[in-house]
Amino acid sequence: MSLLFAGIFSILVIQRLGELMLAKSNERWMKERGAKEIGQNHYKYIVMLHISFLLAVGIETILRGFSLSIIWTIMLGIFVLAQFLRFWTIKSLGRFWNTKIIVLPDANVVKKGPYRYIKHPNYMIVALEIISLPLIFSSYITAIVFTLLNGILLLKVRIPIEEKALKDVTDYRVVFSNVNED
Template identity: 55%
Template sequence: MIIGIVLSIIILQRIIELMIANRNEKWMKSQGAFEAGASHYPYMVAMHVFFFIVLISEVFFFHRQLSAIWPIWLGIFLAAQILRIWCLASLGKFWNTKIIVLPNAQVVRKGPYKWLRHPNYMIVATELLVLPLLFNAIFTAFVFSLLNIWMMTVRIPTEEQALRKATNYTEEFQLDK
């Protein structure tokens, strides 16, 4: 019962985020933006879809129950949601689930982006670990944390390369050219 409520809320949140991303993508492309890393994007989407399928399957087929320390896991998860909203609000019209880069745009350096280059990816990693642990779904937590690490080894370099080539990213983060 509780997993159905939690997952329904999260899935609704993801649908809203995809609508925002679609709106932002249209605006950015109308301004001359381009997409980088399109080849890995379907794999990332598939990973996130399968995350929910595997989580639900593990909970139901193996009769997983709420963790004994569920308030801690839920607290971490809710804190991550607050940080997620902060990331989206900080990037504004530049936020997207795809790597969409507007040439000559100034890199956003507000909110959590003052201190970290990729705070939203850290939040996703936290979610992929904590949400399964909330329901004692250890297999899902382990497998999808590893898959996410692998995905980030592809995505982050792709994103940074596109940003270095088209924006002031190198200057802002004092990266090697």
């Protein structure tokens, strides 16, 4: 069980570091074309939430003796599915994918991949990860606390800022006029 945790945790950390490098590269590319970063003040809270989440999962899992929950196979399946959805989302956005809110004026909003069905698939994927990873290893407190914190940060801060920025400088309002709210 501790080997399973170490494997999943290591892959997740490596994946996140790779995503940060990709985001930095995409940020440079977009800013060279006139893009602007919006909502910089809240980004530090996003970073703190994700780092705290990883630490909390690790600490609670160790304290619980690396015990698998009774629904661990279901949660592992959801977690693995979330990884495939994450790659699909990143691939669909291409150079526009980022961990920050960076908007390129007059750009056409991406409407392919998971964006055909939902406005914010990446946030849904993060929510799936935040609930499923701790529940693999019986880390119930982490699952509850960080699901709530993530939900509040996304719904009250991040998504409203992102949607306003996109509506102000892109064709977002037109493209997503008939897509259900998340």
